[in-house]
Amino acid sequence: MSVLQHKNTLDSAAIRAQFPILGEKVHDRPLVFLDSAASAQKPVAVIDAMANTMRTQYANIHRGLHWMSERTTEAYEGVRDLVAAFLNAPSRNEIVFTRNSTEAINLVAHSFGALLKPGQAVVISEMEHHANLVPWQMLRDRAGIELRIAPITDAGDLDLEALQTLLADGKVGLVAVTHMSNVLGTVTPAKAIADMAHAAGAQVLFDGSQSVVHRKTDVQALGADFYTFTGHKLYGPTGIGVLWARKELLDAMPPFMGGGDMISTVTFERSTWANVPHKFEAGTPAIIETIALGAAITWVESIGMDAIAAHEAYLTAYALNRLQDVPGLNIVGQPQDRGGVISFTMADVHPHDIATLLDRNGIAIRAGHHCAEPLMRRLGLTATARASFGLYTVKEEIDVLADTLVRIRDFFV
């Protein structure tokens, strides 16, 4: 059975009606938003959750003894339960709220990094987003940790044999790889990677920024030790991200930032830290955004991650087919398992010109190095154009994309 035979199981009209922005026009054309991998649009449920919090029930949390503070604390802490269930984490106390995925990874590089010893190594892959690369470089330069790069195959899959070789000397303390590439769409074989890492005595971190959006995530089934994601790609607000880690690791790690709420007692001489997860949440957190992330998760789950995955698999297969027919178009990467992200180039047309001309026609895609410069170098490119899909994307939008690409090519050649 070809993937093209997947039934489109979502009620797209009803879903799209939940996203006010999808009714907007851009350059007098209806908006075709194919840049969800950069950041997704927000459903009414999320917009209302934020507005209602600010309109009816808001105060600073945790230390307040009054009604508004108690209720806001409950709403905030309730999202920890939602996120734990969303990731199938063993405990709500393993959920740390951060600004975004980037901060979550920096937190691990700082605090778990402090437990690594000079001479130990961290392995990342050739297809990492800068968010899962630069923090490890900074750790390397600060702490004498070796940084090893697991190569990818020409098809855009992680080279597991090469990874095995990198793990062989037993020096690796952490394997930190993406669970889904934001450029190639590659979904990595997380369980296999975790097993290899664990067999070599290493912990494993998955950057789930892209993948949690598209499929059901189960950190226990994946064998993950750390998992990160970012709210704004999951139809939630900006300013909120998540680090999940095994409690035992969080307990052992020193705090990242100091301040209110992360302490147990403070004297000028010495402070002691609050329990996990609060040890890692210094200062007033993104209260309103966390509550809205909860609304996003509840909303996405009401649709169902499996239905979303099926819808996007259908769309992706359809798009790969349609784009192959565009003259001069070259799809970058042929991974074994791909999420709803497609990078491409076009002979004789620079990706920036593609993006601008699509934009003139109401179509939003991304062009550039996608915060993955070393991957671009590996691919021998300086930039690609990238179309990415969300649960609100429909087949007709892919048709508009493909048709417009044909015209752009005609225009330039």
Next chain:
Amino acid sequence: MSVLQHKNTLDSAAIRAQFPILGEKVHDRPLVFLDSAASAQKPVAVIDAMANTMRTQYANIHRGLHWMSERTTEAYEGVRDLVAAFLNAPSRNEIVFTRNSTEAINLVAHSFGALLKPGQAVVISEMEHHANLVPWQMLRDRAGIELRIAPITDAGDLDLEALQTLLADGKVGLVAVTHMSNVLGTVTPAKAIADMAHAAGAQVLFDGSQSVVHRKTDVQALGADFYTFTGHKLYGPTGIGVLWARKELLDAMPPFMGGGDMISTVTFERSTWANVPHKFEAGTPAIIETIALGAAITWVESIGMDAIAAHEAYLTAYALNRLQDVPGLNIVGQPQDRGGVISFTMADVHPHDIATLLDRNGIAIRAGHHCAEPLMRRLGLTATARASFGLYTVKEEIDVLADTLVRIRDFFV
């Protein structure tokens, strides 16, 4: 002229109408919200700015070549101009967006801290919030920096003579003190502190979390080198704060977190950093919240910081008067210059019981150590009750507070 003669210059009815939450009831009583120092309520202008962004104009910023991204980038970067003007900063490029004040101070402790040498010292004061204490302890323990504590007087003012003594040996690299105490309400003599610090070769950081809300801030007139504040206390959303620092300092400081958007070029071997302020803004920032912070600043400035300051000075004087009449009530601190924050204790009634009984009557105050445990110890207390005022606070609310406190005292004694 007594402060009680100040005219109440704000149109309080019109202002209160802008805050939907002020119409709520708590335990069947109208909400009297006197906990703004912990976090302020949000006007419609802020709520709408967030909702409108998500409804009509949103995408990830900086790297997008399409209309939604360009417009969102403009809105986000426009707030840098607004904040620069709000603080009278010399350049928009000196404005770094953070999650909150806590992160801003941690950023300085990490990145400016990296420029300090073992044996150098940082001076803080006895009345710091944990946010301006714990990061410096962590720096001390990590980098062999000495942490010196400038005492306060019994009235709750910074002891300038003692500060002078702490600076005398020329080892101090940074004086980091609050611009307004969240417990005592003390407004510190920033210019005098800056002059003393500079004369001793030290830089100076002011924690403006409380003070920017109440008065016009001019970082140049204050002679500040670093200044921090937090959006949620300034009637803005959670998840957004500000670090201002002189460009020369920001240029010299290494980055705090690594990731997308803060780099210039990345190879596996080496990355180079983007220019200031982007060097300090890794990953997708709190886009929606930054835009809403801009709305908050515009709204507050439309009322006028001077009018707000006058209103709050009037309220504070009125409250000090009214509270003095409550039997058994003791106001903590008599600083020379006080913002709209009053801490108090009551003979025979624990602050927590005060807070709970006020709450039963619809009145929200805070009770506890206010994230300033060492200050509590200095004052010989474990907790205080604290009432704090915002621009929407009215005299009648202070009357309700004072009357209810009399009844609480009767209830317990």
Next chain:
Amino acid sequence: MTQVLDGSALYDQLIVARSRTPLFAGRLEQAEKVGNGKNPLCGDKTRVELALDHNHISQVRHQTRGCAICLAAADLMAERILGLSPDQALKVGQRFSALLVEDTVPATHEGEFEENAALGPLMAFAPLRAHRSRIRCAELPWVALKEALSHDDV
């Protein structure tokens, strides 16, 4: 209390009275079991001292620095557990926790809670359920008790 002050439901007269004049405050001359509870959020603390006689609590004292809820909870706990076996005392504690945390007042589960686990005057704390931030004030003495009873020796 004047009638305009709302809070009487929460601060039962018994709570106010015991916080003002505790009956079990102080220390034992010969404590066999000691436990401490501290709430880092507010600095409140309590120390519970016990003496046992034939596996029954024969004497209790507490030293408590805290709010009215915490003080009264310590004092009423002391009164309630006097004469119980350690197991019975801990069962009362479980039931007290359930009272504070659960949405409905727990009915006596048949068999599960014997008569000795009845809450009696501790029911005065039931309205705390509406003030979740204060629940730990009432639980603090029970935390100390648990610590006292989990130690094998002093």
Next chain:
Amino acid sequence: MTQVLDGSALYDQLIVARSRTPLFAGRLEQAEKVGNGKNPLCGDKTRVELALDHNHISQVRHQTRGCAICLAAADLMAERILGLSPDQALKVGQRFSALLVEDTVPATHEGEFEENAALGPLMAFAPLRAHRSRIRCAELPWVALKEALSHDDV
């Protein structure tokens, strides 16, 4: 271009033509002034080489790897500055920047811009103002030019 593709206003025929077939691509055998421009955001880069004769630009070549806007901007810049003095060339550059950044197309300020600063074919880039993220593509060659002219020697 078919009529349904919107973008003709932005991608003037001149821009498309010059990006496809640049007239000033390549290197000079004896460059007196060299400047480089690089856009780290996208990796586009350009190298501008000049020869001067009696303080007038007598030869220009550019090597550009970039988008159509950047390529055409480099080529049309080369054409425009040929024969100008360095000062005149930089003035054209200023005026070009103003064209891209300001909300209204800059009128010729009396006296301020001489005839030689007229933009001519560079006016093709005016619609870029509506695509702010692309402005730096058009400015890149001018950045390189500025660098070339600010060096005292090669």
